[in-house]
């Protein structure tokens with residue numbers, strides 16, 4: 001298993017890193033990427049066997065960058081072969097010695113800023129919120145600049161205090177509800193790639209469907225006739241029709257044969273659709 005490589009949104013200390021480590025442990029190699037889209041590229045270029053990709057948070061909802069990467073990669077390799085769920089507890093980290101009254105800017109991933117919106121409005125109503133590529137990336141920046149920049153904080157995991165020098169925790173568990181979970185897709189280059197240890201028979205699947213001008217998503221879902229558990233809609237700007245969309249459809253309590261037959265029913269009637277994952 002030593003040469004099984006898992007890609008994640010880095011640097012070390014992100015929730016993606018923790019989710020990957022909880023799922024795969026120490027027996028695999030890890031490959032850091034600087035963006036979520038970079039994780040897709042690592043899979044497509046075979047730099048990694050599997051990527052851990054944040055898909056949905058229980059407080060803030062769908063991870064837009066992931067759906068946009070899935071949308072752009074519709075023609076590229078990449079297949080969801082599993083999922084893993086992580087409990088997310090955010091901290092506010094500052095350079096050592098900095099007090100709350102000094103903070104003017106707060107950096108984090110947009111998901112983390114969104115999950116802490118009530119805390120930020122209550123404690124730091126005047127602060128500038130800066131979106132960066134990851135929570136640990138925010139911690140890395142304030143650590144690197146900590147001697148010169150004393151008005152900046154990062155929202156990230158407590159683990160970042162141990163990963164980056166010169167930081168301390170100012171507030172703990174600052175997300176808008178105690179129960180906060182992020183679900184990650186495990187993306188592989190192809191359907192044939194099995195996850196270690198060998199997976200149980202699949203019960204879930206992900207497809208995209210792009211209704212043409214005359215098709216309605218409701219009738220396409222009726223044709224699909226599978227137990228749909230979630231539906232996400234993203235724009236499809238390259239199409240000729242204004243506001244044309246792609247629908248990401250997740251189904252559960254199903255099996256591979258039922259999914260393939262359902263997809264076949266859409267394709268045979270000329271609907272654009274593709275299987276993006278089965279696990």
Ligand SMILES: O=C(O)C(=O)C[C@]1(C(=O)O)C=C[C@@H](O)C=C1
Nearest residue numbers: 014015016054109111134135182
């Ligand atoms: O920035 C990180 O630490 C990530 O792993 C990304 C991410 C996300 O995109 O949702 C993962 C889990 C948390 O919900 C916050 C951020």
